[in-house]
Amino acid sequence: MRRSLFVSILHDIQQVNEYFIQTRDATGALGLSGVQKMTAALWILQYGVPANAVDESIVATYEAVYLRSPNEADVARLLQKGEQREFLGMLGSLDCMHWRWDKCPSAQAGAYTGHYHKPTVVLEAVASYDLWIWHSFFGMPGSLNDITVLDRSPLFAELTRGRAPAANYTINNHAYTMGYYLADGIYPR
Incomplete structure (x- = not known):
């Protein structure tokens, strides 16, 4: 998926579902980013796995390697x-x-x-x-x-x-x- 499409979908989702907006927990630590949350959701949809089966390292890796194409x-x-x-x-x-x-x-x-x-x-x-x-x-x-x-x-x-x-x-x-x-x-x- 092109980055522009991914970001557009994420923006639209964030307008109707606050879960996909990054927040801080009770201790003040940042939670997962919107990109990480949407990546996990796409993983769940693509592979049909339950939400608790999405390994946090996979979510972090998706975000880390989601980079721009060369201009x-x-x-x-x-x-x-x-x-x-x-x-x-x-x-x-x-x-x-x-x-x-x-x-x-x-x-x-x-x-x-x-x-x-x-x-x-x-x-x-x-x-x-x-x-x-x-x-x-x-x-x-x-x-x-x-x-x-x-x-x-x-x-x-x-x-x-x-x-x-x-x-x-x-x-x-x-x-x-x-x-x-x-x-x-x-x-x-």
């Missing part, structure tokens, strides 16, 4: 740095990792358990040379491998529709118009 100036900077490192057209490095989900409901454990033999959720992220994480896709079941996560990724859905940051470069006399993401171990050698 034209960012894309130009990323392409320039890639060119300096002889990676023409590279926008960033993409990888997937598994995070253990200690409080996974037992009814869902099978779908979230893969080769790690413990329930995990997958984080797909694109990072630039300076470790700016500008894309993330979090929450896919740990039973999925990198290829199946990429198959469901909104980033790659946009690429398959021919929508990606413009990047004009030539490799082996072939002209390209879209940037790419360097990924390790995705394709056979």
Whole structure:
């Protein structure tokens, strides 16, 4: 979901439901933010889990990785740095990792358990040379491998529709118009 849509929905919800507005508790400590609360609500709706099954670390992680996409100036900077490192057209490095989900409901454990033999959720992220994480896709079941996560990724859905940051470069006399993401171990050698 685009950040602008997420923020718009959150704003509309906050107008009719005060629960989604961040408040302080009796001790004066800040409670969960509206972003964290809405993320938890979306998680519950998406996976059909009860409210008490949403692990607080998952909610915090969703907020931490919900970052902006690169604008034209960012894309130009990323392409320039890639060119300096002889990676023409590279926008960033993409990888997937598994995070253990200690409080996974037992009814869902099978779908979230893969080769790690413990329930995990997958984080797909694109990072630039300076470790700016500008894309993330979090929450896919740990039973999925990198290829199946990429198959469901909104980033790659946009690429398959021919929508990606413009990047004009030539490799082996072939002209390209879209940037790419360097990924390790995705394709056979």
